[in-house]
Amino acid sequence: MNASFSSIGPSRRFFALSTLALAAVLAGCAVGPAYKVPESAASAGWKEQPAADGWLPAAPADALDRGEWWKLFGDATLDELAARVQVSNQNIAAAVASYTQAQALVREQRAGLFPSVSFDGSGKRSGTVGGNASASPSNTFGATLGASWTPDVWGRLREAVNSAQANAQASEADLASARLSAVGDLATNYFSLREADAEIVLLDETILGYQRAFEITSNRYAAGIAAQTDVLQAQTQLVNAKADRVGLQRTRATLEHAIAMLVGVAPADFSLPPARWTPTVPGVPTGVPSTLLQRRPDIAAAERAVAAANAQIGVARSAYYPNISLTASVGSNASRVRDLFGAANTLWGLGLSVAQVVFDAGAISASVDAAKAGHEASVARYRQTVLAAFQAVEDQLTTGATLAQQEGLRREATAAADKTEQQLLNRYRAGQVSYTDVVQAQAAALSARRALVQLQVNRQAAAIALIQAMGGGWQADWMGATRPAGNSTSNNSAASRTP
Numbered sequence: 001m002n003a004s005f006s007s008i009g010p011s012r013r014f015f016a017l018s019t020l021a022l023a024a025v026l027a028g029c030a031v032g033p034a035y036k037v038p039e040s041a042a043s044a045g046w047k048e049q050p051a052a053d054g055w056l057p058a059a060p061a062d063a064l065d066r067g068e069w070w071k072l073f074g075d076a077t078l079d080e081l082a083a084r085v086q087v088s089n090q091n092i093a094a095a096v097a098s099y100t101q102a103q104a105l106v107r108e109q110r111a112g113l114f115p116s117v118s119f120d121g122s123g124k125r126s127g128t129v130g131g132n133a134s135a136s137p138s139n140t141f142g143a144t145l146g147a148s149w150t151p152d153v154w155g156r157l158r159e160a161v162n163s164a165q166a167n168a169q170a171s172e173a174d175l176a177s178a179r180l181s182a183v184g185d186l187a188t189n190y191f192s193l194r195e196a197d198a199e200i201v202l203l204d205e206t207i208l209g210y211q212r213a214f215e216i217t218s219n220r221y222a223a224g225i226a227a228q229t230d231v232l233q234a235q236t237q238l239v240n241a242k243a244d245r246v247g248l249q250r251t252r253a254t255l256e257h258a259i260a261m262l263v264g265v266a267p268a269d270f271s272l273p274p275a276r277w278t279p280t281v282p283g284v285p286t287g288v289p290s291t292l293l294q295r296r297p298d299i300a301a302a303e304r305a306v307a308a309a310n311a312q313i314g315v316a317r318s319a320y321y322p323n324i325s326l327t328a329s330v331g332s333n334a335s336r337v338r339d340l341f342g343a344a345n346t347l348w349g350l351g352l353s354v355a356q357v358v359f360d361a362g363a364i365s366a367s368v369d370a371a372k373a374g375h376e377a378s379v380a381r382y383r384q385t386v387l388a389a390f391q392a393v394e395d396q397l398t399t400g401a402t403l404a405q406q407e408g409l410r411r412e413a414t415a416a417a418d419k420t421e422q423q424l425l426n427r428y429r430a431g432q433v434s435y436t437d438v439v440q441a442q443a444a445a446l447s448a449r450r451a452l453v454q455l456q457v458n459r460q461a462a463a464i465a466l467i468q469a470m471g472g473g474w475q476a477d478w479m480g481a482t483r484p485a486g487n488s489t490s491n492n493s494a495a496s497r498t499p
Contacts, residue, residue, distance in 0.1 A: 032155055032158075032159045032162075032310070032311060032313060032314020032315075032317070033310060033313055033314065035307055035310045035311075037303060037306075038303075038306055038379045038382050038383060040293070040382065040383045040386040040387075041383070041386065041387060041390070042289050042290050042293070042386075042390075043289050043390075045289070046286060046289065046393065046394060046397060047394055067472060067473045067474050068082075068473075069183075069467045069472050069473055070082045070183060070186075070187055072282035072284075072463075072467075073187070073191075073280050073282060073460070073463075074278070074280050074282075075190075075278070075280070077190075077272075077275065078186075078187060078190050081186055081190060081259065081262075081263060082183050082186060082187070084263040084264070085182050085183055085186050085262055085263055085264075086179065086183075087264075088263055088264030088265070089182045089262055089263065089264055090264055091178050091181075091182055092175070092178050092179055092182055094178075095171075095174055095175040095177075095178035095179075096175060098171050098174065098175070099168070099171040099172055099174070099175045101171075102164070102167055102168035102170075102171035102172075103168050103171075105164050105167070105168070106161065106164045106165050106168050108164075109157070109160050109161045109163075109164040110161050110164075112150075112157045112160070112161075113152055113157050113158065113161070114149075115147050115148065115149035116147070116148055116149070117145070117146070117147045118145075118146050118147075118148075119143070119144070119145050119146075120142075120143070120144045120146070120331075121142070121143050121144075122140075122141070122142040122143075123139070123140070123141045123142075123337075124139070124140045124141075125137055125138070125139050125140075126138055126140070138335060139335050139336070140333065140334075140335060141333070141334055141335070141336070141337050141340055142331065142332070142333045142334075142340075143331060143332055143340050144329055144330070144331030144332075145329065145330050145331065146327070146328070146329040146330075146331075147327070147328045147329070148325065148326065148327045148328075149325070149326045149327075150323070150324065150325045150326075151324055151326065153321070153322075153324055154317075154318040154321040155314055155318060156314070156315055156318030156319075159311045159312070159314035159315045159318070160311070160315055162307070162308075162311040162314075163307075163308045163311035163312055163315065164308075166304045166305070166307035166308035166311065167304070167305075167308050169300070169304045169307075169476070169478055170300070170301040170302075170304035170305055170308070171301075172476055173297040173298070173300040173301035173304065173476065174297070174301050176297035176300075176472075176474045176476075177297040177298055177301065179472075180297065180468055180471070180472040180474065181468075182262060183472075184464055184465075184467075184468045184472075185258075185262055186259060186262045186263075187460075187464050188461050188464055189255050189258045189259050189262070190255075190259060191277075191457050191460045191461065191464075192255050192457060192461075193252055193255040193256060193259065193272065194275070194277035194457070195277065195453055195454065195456070195457035196248050196251050196252040196255065197252065197274045197275065197277060198277050198453050199248050199450055199453055199454075200245060200248050200249070200252070200274070202446075202449055202450065202453065203241055203244055203245045203248065203446075204245070206241055206442075206446050206449075207238065207241050207242060207245065209442075210234070210237055210238040210241050210442070211238060213234050213237075213238075213425070213438070213442070214231070214234040214235055214238050216234075216429065217230040217231045217233075217234040217435060218231055218234075225431070226435070229435075230434075230435035233435055233436065233439050234435065234439075237439055237442065237443070241446070256270070256271070256272050259272060279456035279457065279459070279460060280460070281404075281456075281459045281460055281463050282463060284463055284466050284467055284470065286393070286397070286466075286470060289390060289393075292386075292389055292390065292393065292470065292471065293386065294475055294479045295470060295471035295472075295473065295474060295475050295479075296389050296469075296470070296471035296474075297471060297474055298385055298389070299382075299385055299386055299389055299471075300476065300479055302378070302381055302382040302385040302386075303382055305378045305381070305382070306375065306378040306379055306382050308378075309371070309374045309375040309377075309378040310375055312371045312374065312375070313368065313371040313372055313375055315371070316364070316367040316368040316370070316371040317368055319357065319364045319367065320357075320364055321356075322354045322355060322356040323354070323355045323356070324352070324353070324354050325351075325352070325353045325354075325355075326350075326351070326352055327349075327350070327351040327352075327353075328348075328349065328350050328351070329348065329349045330346060330347070330348045330349075331346070331347050331348075332346050332347065333347075389469065392465075392469040393466065393469045393470060395469075396462055396465045396466035396469050397466065399462045399465070400459065400462045400463065400466060403455060403458055403459045403462055404459065406455055407452070407455050407456065407459065410448070410451055410452040410455050411452060413448045413451075413452075414445075414448040414449055414451075414452050416448075417441070417444050417445040417447075417448040417449075418445055418448075418449075420441045420444070420445065421438075421441040421442050421444070421445040424437050424438050424441040425438055425441075425442075
C-alpha cells in the first residue's frame with residue numbers, strides 16, 4: 001500500500017493527508033457531559049456509635065482490610081469452609097463469569113477506536129463448452145487489501161468505551177457482593193449449626209438430670225411417699241426434653257445441608273462433625289460514614305451505573321453530528337499468481353464518506369431525553385442505595401449494643417435459675433415442696449440456658465451482619481479516586497479506567 005500511495009498525485013495526496021489530519025483534530029472533540037459523582041447524604045459519625053462503644057472494642061483490622069473478615073472469629077473450620085466457598089460456590093462462579101464477560105465487552109468497544117484491515121483473495125478458472133472448441137480455459141486471480149476507519153470525531157465511540165468500562169467496574173463490585181453474601185451466609189449458618197451442637201450438649205446434660213429426677217420420683221412413689229402424679233410429671237418432662245433434642249437434630253441437619261450447597265457439593269457428600277463452639281464476638285472497626293461509600297460493593301456498583309448512564313448521554317448526543325468514514329484499498333488482478341504483485345496490475349483507492357441525518361421526526365432528541373432520564377433514575381437508585389447502607393449499619397450497631405447488654409442479664413438469669421432448680425430439688429427430696437415446683441424450676445432453668453446460648457449466636461450473627469453492612473473490608477483500586485472536573489471522555493478519569 002505504501003508504494004501505491006506514493007504514486008498518487010500531489011493534489012490527491014494533499015487531500016488524503018488533510019482528511020486524516022482533520023479527523024485527528026476533530027477526534028479531540030466530545031459531546032458527553034462531564035461526570036461527577038452524585039451527592040448523597042452522609043453524616044460525620046454514626047448515630048448509634050456511642051451506644052455501640054461498649055460492645056465494639058478497638059480491634060486490629062488486618063483481616064478486615066484484606067477482605068478475610070471471617071478470620072476475626074478465630075475458627076479454623078470456618079476459615080477452611082470460607083476458602084472452599086471462594087472456589088466452589090456457584091453464585092460466585094456466575095459472578096466471575098459475568099465480570100469476565102464485562103471485561104470482554106470493554107475490549108470489544110475499544111477495538112472500534114482503531115481502523116479495521118481486511119484481505120480478500122480470489123481465484124477463478126473459466127472456459128467455454130460446446131460452440132467454440134478452440135477457446136482454452138483461462139485463469140483469473142485477485143487480491144485486495146482494504147482498510148476502513150470511522151474516526152471518533154464526536155466522542156461517540158469513546159463514550160461507549162467509558163460506559164462499558166463503568167459497567168465492568170460495576171460487575172467487579174457485583175462479584176464482591178456475591179462473595180460477601182456467600183461467605184456471610186456460610187458464617188451465619190455455621191455458627192447456627194454450632195449453636196445447635198451446643199444446645200444438643202445442653203439437652204444431653206439436662207436429659208441426664210431429668211432421668212435421675214424420674215428415678216427419684218419413681219423410687220419415692222414405690223416407697224409410698226410420693227404421688228403417682230409426680231412420676232407422670234417427671235416422665236413428661238423427660239420425654240419432652242428428648243423430643244426437643246430430636247428437633248435440634250433436624251435443625252442441625254438442615255443447616256449442614258445449607259452449608260453443603262454454599263461450598264458447592266451435594267449434601268450427601270458433605271458432613272460437619274460436632275465440635276466445641278466458642279461464641280467469639282470480634283470487635284468491628286466501623287470508621288466514619290464517608291468510608292462506607294468506598295468500602296461497600298453495592299454502593300460502588302450503583303455509582304458505576306450512574307457513570308455508565310452518564311456516558312450513554314454522550315452516545316445519544318453524538319447522533320446529532322455527521323458520521324465520517326475513511327476507506328483505503330489496494331489490489332491486483334492477474335491471470336497468474338506471480339503477476340498479482342506487479343506494479344502494472346495494482347489498483348488503489350481512497351474514499352471519504354460523510355452521513356448526516358437530515359430529518360428523523362425527533363428520534364434523536366427523544367433518544368437524548370431517554371438517556372438523561374436513565375441517568376436521573378441511576379442517580380436516584382444510587383442515593384437510595386447509600387441511604388439503605390447507612391440504615392443497615394445503624395441497625396446493626398443498635399442490635400449489637402442491645403444484645404451485648406442482654407447477654408449480661410441472661411447470664412444473671414441463668415445463674416439464678418440454676419440455683420433455684422438445685423434448691424427446690426433438694427427441698428423436694430426432703431419432702432418440703434411438691435414436685436410441681438421442681439418441674440417449674442427445671443423448665444425455667446433449661447429455658448434460661450438455651451436463651452443464653454441463642455443470644456450468644458445472635459451476637460455473632462449481628463457482628464457478621466455489621467461486617468457485611470460495612471462492605472467486608474472490600475475496596476477496589478478505582479474506588480475513591482478523584483475524578484477530574486472535565487469531560488470524562490477527554491480526560492483520563494477514574495470513570496474511564498479498566499478495572
